[in-house]
Amino acid sequence: MWNMSLSALAMQAPDPDHEVVTQFEQVMLVALVFVIMFGLGAGLTPRDFISALRRPWGLIIGWVTQFAIMPFLAFLLVLGLILQLEPEFAAPLALGALLMGSVPAGTTSNIFTFFSKGNLGLSLMMTTNSTLWAVVMTPLALLVYGNRFMPADLDLQIPIDNIVVTLVILLVPVAAAMVVRRYSPNVGAVMELMGGFFGLFFIVFLVATWVPRNWILLVGTAWQVYAVAVGLGLFGITIAYWVARAIRLHPKNARTVGLETGIQNGPLAIAIVLLSFPDSPQLGLLLLVPALYSLFIVIVATAVTLYFRRANLGEEQKIPSLL
Amino acid sequence: MSELIWLEHYPPGTQPEIAEVPYRNLPDLLRQAAARYADTIAFTHCMPNGMNGSLRFGEVDRLADEFAIYLREVVGLEPGDRVAVQLPNCLSYPVVAFGILKAGCVLANTNPLYTASEMTHQFNDAGARALVIIDMFADRLPEVLPQTQIETVVTVRISEFLPSVIAGIIRATQRYWSRTVPPITVEHTPLQGALAAGRERRQGGSDVDAYLAGIDLDSLAVLQYTGGTTGVSKGAMLSHGNLVSNTLQMLAMCGSYIRPGEETVLTALPLYHVFAFTVNLVGFYYMGARNILIPSPRPPSNLKRALENYPVTWITGVNTLFNALLHERWFLEYPPHALRASAAGGMALHHSVAERWREVTDTPIVEGYGLTESSPVLTFNPLGGTVKDGTIGMPVPSTEVRCVDEAGSPLPPGQAGELVARGPQIMQGYWQQPEETEATLKDGWLHTGDIAEMDEMGYFRIVDRKKDMILVSGFNVYPNEVEERIVELPTVREAGVVAVPDPKTGESVRAYVVADDPAPSEAEILAHCREHLTAYKVPRGVWFVDELPKSPVGKILRKELRKDVAAGSPAAKDPDKRSTTGPSGV
Numbered sequence: 001m002w003n004m005s006l007s008a009l010a011m012q013a014p015d016p017d018h019e020v021v022t023q024f025e026q027v028m029l030v031a032l033v034f035v036i037m038f039g040l041g042a043g044l045t046p047r048d049f050i051s052a053l054r055r056p057w058g059l060i061i062g063w064v065t066q067f068a069i070m071p072f073l074a075f076l077l078v079l080g081l082i083l084q085l086e087p088e089f090a091a092p093l094a095l096g097a098l099l100m101g102s103v104p105a106g107t108t109s110n111i112f113t114f115f116s117k118g119n120l121g122l123s124l125m126m127t128t129n130s131t132l133w134a135v136v137m138t139p140l141a142l143l144v145y146g147n148r149f150m151p152a153d154l155d156l157q158i159p160i161d162n163i164v165v166t167l168v169i170l171l172v173p174v175a176a177a178m179v180v181r182r183y184s185p186n187v188g189a190v191m192e193l194m195g196g197f198f199g200l201f202f203i204v205f206l207v208a209t210w211v212p213r214n215w216i217l218l219v220g221t222a223w224q225v226y227a228v229a230v231g232l233g234l235f236g237i238t239i240a241y242w243v244a245r246a247i248r249l250h251p252k253n254a255r256t257v258g259l260e261t262g263i264q265n266g267p268l269a270i271a272i273v274l275l276s277f278p279d280s281p282q283l284g285l286l287l288l289v290p291a292l293y294s295l296f297i298v299i300v301a302t303a304v305t306l307y308f309r310r311a312n313l314g315e316e317q318k319i320p321s322l323l
Numbered sequence: 324m325s326e327l328i329w330l331e332h333y334p335p336g337t338q339p340e341i342a343e344v345p346y347r348n349l350p351d352l353l354r355q356a357a358a359r360y361a362d363t364i365a366f367t368h369c370m371p372n373g374m375n376g377s378l379r380f381g382e383v384d385r386l387a388d389e390f391a392i393y394l395r396e397v398v399g400l401e402p403g404d405r406v407a408v409q410l411p412n413c414l415s416y417p418v419v420a421f422g423i424l425k426a427g428c429v430l431a432n433t434n435p436l437y438t439a440s441e442m443t444h445q446f447n448d449a450g451a452r453a454l455v456i457i458d459m460f461a462d463r464l465p466e467v468l469p470q471t472q473i474e475t476v477v478t479v480r481i482s483e484f485l486p487s488v489i490a491g492i493i494r495a496t497q498r499y500w501s502r503t504v505p506p507i508t509v510e511h512t513p514l515q516g517a518l519a520a521g522r523e524r525r526q527g528g529s530d531v532d533a534y535l536a537g538i539d540l541d542s543l544a545v546l547q548y549t550g551g552t553t554g555v556s557k558g559a560m561l562s563h564g565n566l567v568s569n570t571l572q573m574l575a576m577c578g579s580y581i582r583p584g585e586e587t588v589l590t591a592l593p594l595y596h597v598f599a600f601t602v603n604l605v606g607f608y609y610m611g612a613r614n615i616l617i618p619s620p621r622p623p624s625n626l627k628r629a630l631e632n633y634p635v636t637w638i639t640g641v642n643t644l645f646n647a648l649l650h651e652r653w654f655l656e657y658p659p660h661a662l663r664a665s666a667a668g669g670m671a672l673h674h675s676v677a678e679r680w681r682e683v684t685d686t687p688i689v690e691g692y693g694l695t696e697s698s699p700v701l702t703f704n705p706l707g708g709t710v711k712d713g714t715i716g717m718p719v720p721s722t723e724v725r726c727v728d729e730a731g732s733p734l735p736p737g738q739a740g741e742l743v744a745r746g747p748q749i750m751q752g753y754w755q756q757p758e759e760t761e762a763t764l765k766d767g768w769l770h771t772g773d774i775a776e777m778d779e780m781g782y783f784r785i786v787d788r789k790k791d792m793i794l795v796s797g798f799n800v801y802p803n804e805v806e807e808r809i810v811e812l813p814t815v816r817e818a819g820v821v822a823v824p825d826p827k828t829g830e831s832v833r834a835y836v837v838a839d840d841p842a843p844s845e846a847e848i849l850a851h852c853r854e855h856l857t858a859y860k861v862p863r864g865v866w867f868v869d870e871l872p873k874s875p876v877g878k879i880l881r882k883e884l885r886k887d888v889a890a891g892s893p894a895a896k897d898p899d900k901r902s903t904t905g906p907s908g909v
Contacts, residue, residue, distance in 0.1 A: 047656070186486060188373060189370070190374075192372060
């Protein structure tokens with residue numbers, strides 16, 4: 001999925017040498033996500049999903065934070081920050097930000113949930129759930145908050161194939177891994193370890209490749225845009241986490257809800273922009289918040305994960321893990 | 324024998340006496356079991372992430388033979404020589420333990436988490452000539468070895484006998500990620516090398532059975548160290564006969580609940596502890612069961628994969644373990660579906676835990692009782708008979724148990740006195756401690772130091788440890804009773820009660836409490852106690868701690884709490900300001 005984000009972002013880059021994401025990189029990224037999801041799935045049993053269904057509170061609250069709080073948060077950030085900018089820049093930037101707040105959770109959220117010792121079963125269910133709902137909820141949220149920024153002739157395109165691809169990448173390897181694990185716990189455990197290992201590599205890879213490619217973009221952007229791109233993820237995670245804690249979800253599930261809510265499907269937002277505004281002269285501005293968000297969410301989520309892990313220390317074992 | 328009133332209440336099919344032991348020694352019993360179940364899986368080692376490896380009965384038997392040959396012919400040990408073993412639960416444990424016994428040597432079980440000075444003391448006391456140790460703790464050896472008579476060190480990897488890829492990953496993780504394998508600077512032989520040497524000799528015609536020529540039921544098999552009733556660490560001498568008898572006695576109380584060749588038992592307690600040693604390692608092995616070995620049961624989520632991946636039919640454990648599992652959501656939602664029964668020992672099984680366990684798993688849980696000095700099982704609630712919660716059950720076959728007064732005279736039912744016991748499982752004495760032995764074994768009766776009473780059916784109930792009793796203004800307060808009351812509160816996870824010196828009452832009661840979420844207040848706990856306990860039994864203070872000090876099997880160590888009292892407790896009273904440096908055990 002990230003191949004799209006990279007190729008889309010490459011359009012912003014001034015140097016034509018850096019524009020194209022190679023076929024190799026695309027294949028590698030998809031393969032990487034596939035391996036990671038396989039690894040995450042190898043740690044799960046059908047029980048984990050049934051448990052999440054039995055206590056649907058996590059799913060319900062996740063739905064609320066995802067489609068009620070996140071778009072509203074994006075709206076507040078737009079009001080408070082983006083509208084300070086010149087109107088000709090503000091409208092496309094605002095639309096990009098609102099879109100970013102209205103898309104469902106991305107696959108990256110599962111990886112961070114895994115590392116922050118959250119509830120992976122719940123995480124996967126939430127991603128699946130919000131991705132399916134996105135077909136209805138993303139346009140609806142945009143309509144509610146984004147009306148004033150939209151061009152009159154806009155034909156908003158929700159890329160169904162993109163949504164299908166997200167679900168396939170999410171569910172196929174997970175299901176396959178669960179079957180493998182059922183028959184060989186050893187192979188499952190190795191895949192899980194490798195998934196975690198590749199997950200770390202993936203996060204580093206994203207940051208390491210994105211920054212050099214897009215440094216010009218970083219230099220020329222107003223601080224308000226940064227604040228929105230960072231704030232959307234950071235406040236999204238924080239608010240959702242505390243909402244979940246407030247209704248007394250288990251801390252493990254609250255961590256999951258927080259990460260699921262704050263971590264959006266950046267590539268999906270980018271795809272929506274590309275499909276809905278194919279010839280817009282403002283394409284670059286429309287893509288700016290989704291692109292910056294996609295970078296900073298990796299950093300924000302890493303910081304939050306480290307915090308969650310530290311907060312989680314009390315529950316962790318004090319004896320050497322292998323004894 | 325007229326006072327053995329429990330015999331009338333034995334479940335049908337349980338004989339009052341075990342038949343004459345049909346085995347020459349413990350290896351004889353082990354070998355026959357291995358022959359019967361040669362191709363079935365005997366042991367499976369399950370890591371917290373599900374990585375696993377297994378050994379079949381035939382393989383265990385062959386590998387143990389090879390280790391025996393190594394000890395006798397390569398190391399040159401003699402029958403009766405002590406071999407210290409410091410291993411967590413892993414596939415090497417049965418190979419090494421059975422190998423030592425087959426060599427006619429004496430196994431000295433040692434806690435792998437011991438410090439250098441504890442190791443030195445125990446090895447010297449046992450006069451160990453060889454040591455088998457997990458490599459993770461071998462960094463203590465340069466300090467320990469020069470002070471002991473140990474000539475041979477065999478090192479074991481936790482990943483031994485696991486599939487090679489898995490073993491490689493675990494090894495790499497230990498070495499580069501968790502850095503739990505220190506370099507070993509002393510001369511040592513890796514277990515695989517020792518086994519290879521033994522294998523070579525065997526092909527050259529070494530005869531393992533010959534090593535056991537002089538070993539009979541009266542020969543010493545295991546030195547099992549214990550603080551005992553007086554607190555000084557000493558080795559209980561358990562003979563081959565003690566262990567074989569106790570295995571048969573224990574099984575007699577389980578009736579048809581242990582089906583030959585069909586059980587899968589979760590072995591979360593360490594095998595170096597006498598309970599898991601006799602019940603799981605020997606007892607269940609003898610019955611052809613598959614032991615699922617858990618290297619570390621803490622945190623309890625470490626048991627999740629084992630319970631998901633294997634059809635566990637039996638769980639043996641202590642109150643702490645059952646209680647911990649009952650606080651795990653994954654366990655409550657999916658209790659092991661194949662479970663048939665659970666056995667608790669080592670410490671009192673709380674009534675609330677037992678009831679909850681039955682409710683959640685829909686299977687019986689029975690409490691037994693015993694000491695290191697009795698191999699360990701003395702009493703058991705009979706599966707298939709009447710199970711009485713809050714009691715330790717009735718004496719196992721061929722065992723006499725009574726409560727006696729200070730003068731040693733038997734007391735009638737309903738009167739509390741020290742529990743004493745006699746039977747084929749009672750140790751031969753403490754190793755090289757004639758005075759301690761004399762104080763504990765009197766005319767063949769083992770004096771347990773536990774205060775108990777017997778009911779009209781011959782079921783016993785432990786009131787408390789003699790030495791844990793708290794004397795408040797001349798009244799006896801038994802910590803067990805107070806702890807039981809406190810943990811009835813759903814907001815309390817665990818409690819430990821000890822005496823605090825008190826200028827007015829001599830001693831007063833203090834409770835250490837591990838709170839659940841949401842935490843209870845001190846006032847709530849005290850109010851609950853006041854409602855159910857006489858005034859002098861109500862704690863004068865409640866101290867909230869993150870965890871209670873526990874023994875390797877999870878027994879709450881009141882003596883550590885008393886140390887905390889003496890040190891002017893660092894634990895905080897306010898649950899929000901809990902100490903992280905509070906008491907913590909191994």
